[in-house]
Amino acid sequence: MTSPSLESQIGQILAERKLTLAAAESCTGGLISHRITNVPGSSAYFLGGVVAYSYEAKEHALGVHHNTLYDHGAVSKETAIEMARGARRVFSADIAVAVTGIAGPGGGLPNKPVGLTWIALSAREGETARQFVWNKDREGNKADSAEAALGMVMDYLAKAAPP
DSSP, X not given: OOOOOHHHHHHHHHHHHTOOEEEEESTTTTHHHHHHHTSTTGGGTEEEEEEOOSHHHHHHHHOOOHHXXXXXXXXXXXXXXXXXXXXXXXXXXXEEEEEEEOOSSSOOBTTBOTTEEEEEEEETTEEEEEXXXXXXXXXXXXHHHHHHHHHHHHXXXXXXXXX
């Protein structure tokens, strides 16, 4: 017997605790939202997602500050946190997860290699972000980023006290 998927486990906990989730995605292109909405009944807890690929979309759709993007870059801790904060605000969600990265195969720089990804989570209790560097092809990097983002949500739910 296979264990339930990460998104199914997250959905069950969110539904039980009557919490809501939103997503802000860049390099994953909607993969996190896709996985979450593959779970029957996800409309009870998933409010929506934004795929904000360009600087302009990050600014206008999520409220990422212009200076954050130009001082730190789209792939940075600061941008990921502002994306998560923005998704939480836009959807009035309890929790929001955000992902920004360089999926590849091009686009890398010496200080920001292909596979570099920042994932952030915003909730009432605070915000957190983690850096990852994947070493796969474009689809593999996207899949690993989505899995890590769902893992971050699961970790938050495991540590957060039930209401």
